[in-house]
Amino acid sequence: xxxxxxxxxxxxxxxILNALVESNFEQEEGYGExxxxxxxxxxxxxxxxRTDVDIHLLSGGTQTNLTALGAFLRPHEAAMAASTGHILxxxxxxxxxxxxxxxxxxxxxxxxxxxxxxxVLNGHPDEHMVKPKLVYISNSTEIGSIYQxxxxxxxxxxxxxxxxxxxxxxxxxxxxxxSAENDLQLSDLPALVDAFYIGGTKNGALLGEALVICRDSxxxxxxxxxxxxxxxxxxxxxxxxxxxxxxxxxxxFDLAMHANKMADMLRFEICEANIxxxxxxxxxxxxxxxxxxxxxxxxxxxxxxxxxKVDSDYSAIRLVTSWATKEEEVAAFVEDLKxxx
Numbered sequence: 001x002x003x004x005x006x007x008x009x010x011x012x013x014x015x016i017l018n019a020l021v022e023s024n025f026e027q028e029e030g031y032g033e034x035x036x037x038x039x040x041x042x043x044x045x046x047x048x049x050r051t052d053v054d055i056h057l058l059s060g061g062t063q064t065n066l067t068a069l070g071a072f073l074r075p076h077e078a079a080m081a082a083s084t085g086h087i088l089x090x091x092x093x094x095x096x097x098x099x100x101x102x103x104x105x106x107x108x109x110x111x112x113x114x115x116x117x118x119x120v121l122n123g124h125p126d127e128h129m130v131k132p133k134l135v136y137i138s139n140s141t142e143i144g145s146i147y148q149x150x151x152x153x154x155x156x157x158x159x160x161x162x163x164x165x166x167x168x169x170x171x172x173x174x175x176x177x178x179s180a181e182n183d184l185q186l187s188d189l190p191a192l193v194d195a196f197y198i199g200g201t202k203n204g205a206l207l208g209e210a211l212v213i214c215r216d217s218x219x220x221x222x223x224x225x226x227x228x229x230x231x232x233x234x235x236x237x238x239x240x241x242x243x244x245x246x247x248x249x250x251x252x253f254d255l256a257m258h259a260n261k262m263a264d265m266l267r268f269e270i271c272e273a274n275i276x277x278x279x280x281x282x283x284x285x286x287x288x289x290x291x292x293x294x295x296x297x298x299x300x301x302x303x304x305x306x307x308x309k310v311d312s313d314y315s316a317i318r319l320v321t322s323w324a325t326k327e328e329e330v331a332a333f334v335e336d337l338k339x340x341x
Contacts, residue, residue, distance in 0.1 A: 002329045003303040006202075007172070007259060007284060007322035012242070013204040019245045020206075020238065030234040032057060037240030043247050044198070044210060050190045054213040056222060057239035058231045061171040062091045064197050064209045069134060070098035071225040072165055072195070072218050077133035079167075080120055082107040084142045086169060101130045109279060110141035111151065114158035121162060135159060138169035139184075140176040144281025147176070149183050152192040159194075165215070168196035172283065174203040174256030180264075181282040190214040200242055204255040204323040208239040255323035259284040262321035262330050269334040273341055278308060278316035287316045294340045302333055 003009045011017070028034035041055045058064045065087055069079055078101040081088055087095050088102055095102055103124075105116045112135060120132050135155065139147045159166045168189070173196070176182060189196050194215035200208040213219050226232040233239070246252040263284045270277075270288050278287035289310055290298075295317060298304075307318040321330070 001301065001303055002333070004319040004321065004325075004333070005303045005305055007175075007320050008202050010322060010324040012206040013245075013251065013255060013323065015251065016205060016242050016245050019241050023237070023241055028237045030236060031232050032236035032240070034237040034240055036237050036244055040210075040240045040243040040247070043244060044212070047186060047247055048190055048212070049187045050214075052214075053190055054219045054222065056211045056213070056226060057236060057243060058197075058209050058211055058226070059207050059233065059239070060201055061086070061169065061197075061199065061209055062094055063229065063231050064211050065091065065136075065169060066094040066098055067225055067229040067231050068167065068195060068197075068211060068213075069095050069100060069136070070229065071222060072167070073098075073100050073133055075099055076127075076131055078103050078124075078130040079134040079136050080105060080112070080117060080132050081136040082110050082112055082141070084110045085136055086138060086142050086171070087136055089142070102136075103130075103132060109145045110143040111145055111147060112137055112155065113151070114154055117155075117158055117162070117164070132164070134165040134167055136167050136169065138171065140172045140179070140281075140283040140285070143279045143287065144283045144285035145279060146179050146182055146283055147184070148181075149188060149192075152184070152188075156192050165195070165218070166193045168193045170197045171199035171209070172202055172285075173197075173199055174252055175259055175284040178253055178256040178260050179282045180260075194218060198243075198252075200239075200246060200252075202322075203246075203252060203259070205242045205246065206238075208242050210239075210243055256284075259321045259323050259325065262325040262327065263319075265327070265330050266319055266321065266334065270337070273338055275341075278310070284321045286319050288319070289314050289316045290337075294337070297340050298333075298336065301336060 080103045198210040305318040308316045
């Protein structure tokens with residue numbers, strides 16, 4: 001059984017494991033004060049060309065989202081997210097558990113626009129309703145689409161005019177930035193969003209996300225929030241070592257490019273078989289629509305999510321490739337699919 005369910009089924013890239021082993025018996029300070037974390041933070045700032053951002057390393061995406069949004073929002077304020085957003089459907093109400101409502105927005109291809117946000121603000125005019133304050137987006141989105149630079153510029157300008165916080169979930173940021181259709185650089189993001197994170201868990205690390213806070217008003221006392229949410233780890237060095245290894249050369253981007261290449265192979269061959277897709281996705285997640293009988297047969301050899309029922313005969317499945325996906329397994333899947341069709 002080979003899995004296309006997600007991009008974190010495998011452990012970690014060997015270089016990361018080696019770095020962890022080699023540093024294992026060194027004594028270091030705790031809670032992110034170790035030299036590896038300090039070096040990783042300096043390196044990330046250098047990569048972004050910004051020394052004025054704050055960077056905190058957390059263990060996972062849900063923890064990062066709930067810690068950041070819980071810290072950034074006042075009790076009466078709410079987040080806005082596409083209806084497909086990860087914080088709405090896949091985090092067990094973590095944001096709501098912090099006391100903040102998420103306003104769901106139906107958005108084509110999973111991406112928010114200023115017109116979406118304007119409609120929400122118009123629908124929440126006074127203190128008898130929650131106050132929309134934070135715009136949650138992800139890149140790539142939960143359905144594999146990516147944001148172009150001009151789209152982020154438009155969101156940025158709208159948020160500035162309306163005093164909104166623009167937050168980007170970057171769990172799959174590597175795949176987005178390495179997509180053939182992408183026109184963004186990592187160094188563009190601090191000027192375009194108020195906070196974002198760089199996902200390691202889904203791009204070759206054992207665990208870890210690097211939260212980058214760009215807006216000064218969001219930085220104060222953030223380590224207090226980390227500690228209160230259980231996110232300030234005693235062995236914070238474990239994340240520092242991994243991000244140092246990912247970014248000391250091009251490894252982070254090389255791994256994301258491999259995941260995208262494997263998805264491109266799947267996408268091309270599935271298109272050649274005249275199969276349509278649920279969404280336009282240029283990243284490492286694709287959503288082909290297949291006959292239910294074919295899906296049942298494929299599940300005997302491959303693991304994947306059935307994403308959405310299209311009609312009584314067809315469903316969309318999600319195939320996710322990773323930094324470690326094997327080309328021969330992609331070829332085998334395509335061959336088996338074509339035989340079934």
